[in-house]
Amino acid sequence: MSLISRVIRLLLGVLLTVLVLGPLMMMLSVSLNPDEAAINSTLGTSKAFFPTVFSFQNYREVIDDPYQPFLRYLFNTLLVTICTVGLGVVVNSAAAFALAWGYGAYRKLYLAVIIAIFVIPGEGLLIPLILMVSRLGWLDSYQVQIVPFIASAFSIFLFYQFFSKIPAELIEAARIDGAHLPTIFFRIGLPLSKPVIATTAILGFLDVWNSYLWPSMVTRGVEFRPLSVAMAAFFSNQQSYWGNVSAFAVLMALPVIIVFLVFQRWFVASVVGSGVKG
Structure with a gap:
């Protein structure tokens, strides 16, 4: 060079x-x-x-604000993010393993449906989804922010791409030894998929943490409001106080920066490893 x-x-x-x-x-x-x-x-x-x-005066004013309880917003966001990402890893990986190594002709049809859902803009599903959760009485709750987003077409497809490349001899050997599909998944598939788990977990964390449109539609008060929606409300109330608005933004971005700095090595390794295996 x-x-x-x-x-x-x-x-x-x-x-x-x-x-x-x-x-x-x-x-x-x-x-x-x-x-x-x-x-x-x-x-x-x-x-x-x-x-x-x-x-740190601006930070103290943000944290101590009685009308915009930052710590409550932080708790809500952490709870929703951890539950959505954690349950999503288990559900999406299990579904992908069943599609890759399960029995029946349904697998190809389900995979085609998943790919079709993946290319549909999420905004197009919001109206029927909000009608569904309103009938269930879930508006302004934690579950309305968690349950609809546990299953992810992108994560299922990513796990499927990984599981489908596992040597067939390894799966057949486990079946010959009498292991059923759930046992094979938990003892072979899930331990081998750590690179994909790292990728989907980090991307899912960023997606849920920064989600705004859906939480703004289904939350009303401060009890279940996440940081992304609270940031908009705080900005509308503090337009002339740029110090406080910036302090709120720094506190909101800090967990994301910490997660990236801590897991960046695993994230880069997972992307490179997935690319090599693909």
């Missing part, structure tokens, strides 16, 4: 880093400044990207 190519790649890397970290730096800088007049004077300038004041 020539020197010019290396310089171009370095410049592109620096540019992408600035584009990604720039908004985060500005958000963090504004959140640490309790002086709204100073914030308004620096917005639109380079000074907005570098913190000159280090104060």
Whole structure:
């Protein structure tokens, strides 16, 4: 590789880093400044990207706000995300294993239906879905945010692609030893699918954590409201207080950043491993 190519790649890397970290730096800088007049004077300038004041007053005001209970919103979001992702991994992987190694001609038909659902925009299913959950009396609850999204066509298809590449000799040997399909799944299929589990879990975490449209339609009060909807309500009430809004945004983004930093090695390894096996 020539020197010019290396310089171009370095410049592109620096540019992408600035584009990604720039908004985060500005958000963090504004959140640490309790002086709204100073914030308004620096917005639109380079000074907005570098913190000159280090104060946690905005964070304390966000956490202690009696009308917008941030800790309650955080609990709601964590509960919904953990339950949806955890149950989704089990349900989607089990369904995919049954499609890959189960019996009966139904498997091809079900797989075609799953692929068809995968290409349908999710927004097109919201109206019939909200009518269904309203008849069940689930509006403004935890289950209305969890149950409809446990099964995922994308996750099932991803698991299916992985399970279908398991050597048939391994599955047949287990069947000869008397193992039934659930036993084969839990003892062979699930342990081997750790790369796919990591991928679907991280992508599912990001999807549920940032979900806005559905929670805004099915939640009414603060008791079950997640952070994504609370962020919009908080912004409408605090439009002129950019320090508080930025502090709320930092607190909301912090768990996502932590999850990515902790699991980025497994995520990258899972993507690369899946690509090699494919």
